[in-house]
Amino acid sequence: MAVPSLAPATPAASPLFLREHEVRRGVELLFFGYTRLTRSIDEGLAEHGLGRAHHRALYFIARQPDLTISELLKILAITKQSLGRVLNDLSARNLVETRSGSADRRQKLLRLTGEGKTFEAQLFEALRTSLATAYAAAGQESVTGFWRVLEGLIPAEDRAMVAALQKDI
Amino acid sequence: MAVPSLAPATPAASPLFLREHEVRRGVELLFFGYTRLTRSIDEGLAEHGLGRAHHRALYFIARQPDLTISELLKILAITKQSLGRVLNDLSARNLVETRSGSADRRQKLLRLTGEGKTFEAQLFEALRTSLATAYAAAGQESVTGFWRVLEGLIPAEDRAMVAALQKDI
DNA sequence: AGAGATGGGACAGCCATATTGACGTATCTT
DNA sequence: AAGATACGTCAATATGGCTGTCCCATCTCT
Structure with missing residues (x-):
């Protein structure tokens, strides 16, 4: 179980899991890793006049077609009003469409349009590139x-x- | 040093690093992990009427005492104006203090006050708890x-x- | 059939955090 | 003395959250 020589800058974790240094290291790497990854898609979003909130909705709708509003609210953990604005923007741009549920007609089932799928896939390419590179190096x-x-x-x-x-x- | 039985839900990564599924999994876990970790300190911040932006500044000043403004700007990757407001808030609450640099008197060296250190340590405890639990389980x-x-x-x-x-x- | 619960939409108003661009001052470097 | 650098600050703007309230359609339960 040899440590690969690809990442020599990273010594193995010490057995003392609770030491402050190791916690701070995790906090910092998470901060930089997350923020830099999210920034990798900003350009693509800006071309459509959209922001990160729109991407999060697009992403999870792509991932689970026919997701309901309330399921998406749980995932994103934001309020109905905040999500409402985002979904209105996406509908206005013809990226997302809704149908009412067959079992429960109060529900709205969210799906990407063809255009939405294309756009989501384009944004995803940037994420794929970043993560695949990191996976391969690690x-x-x-x-x-x-x-x-x-x-x-x-x-x-x-x-x-x-x-x-x-x-x- | 066997893998603890605490995390049986995670099968090993496949050798095919570039598959969409593995990239999406990373994206999602990063999203949930990062957002949930940051939420774990919101309550402590709200008690002082501060937000996450304030915590990020506090955190990195704690980590590197005598950090300059421009160094902090590079770390946070926000604009001078955005950081300015945050630092003014922190100074007004007597959590951060500045001295001018000894070598270069144009610089402002940032430090936490005693009060600031106490507060940062208190916020850090929430991070420590979350991360230490995750480390131990993994x-x-x-x-x-x-x-x-x-x-x-x-x-x-x-x-x-x-x-x-x-x-x- | 009627009552209440649930899924979703929408109003108004607010706050936190970020942005750009321009300009000013003190200080360091050459 | 001239220019670059470190920092502060003005004004205006955008994004993405929030609360509180009220509404309608539909489902479920009695």
């Missing part, structure tokens, strides 16, 4: 560890929601 | 992988800056 066992730690950061009550996203690949 | 090798992948997400030109934070532990 090595396979590192990716598994990356996932495991992040899962542990998600509160137990939210984990089922995240797992559901990844069920129907 | 196991030591996972933590190393978590760091390696995140490092790969940071653009090369920013890596020296991040490494500098972690040099003087």
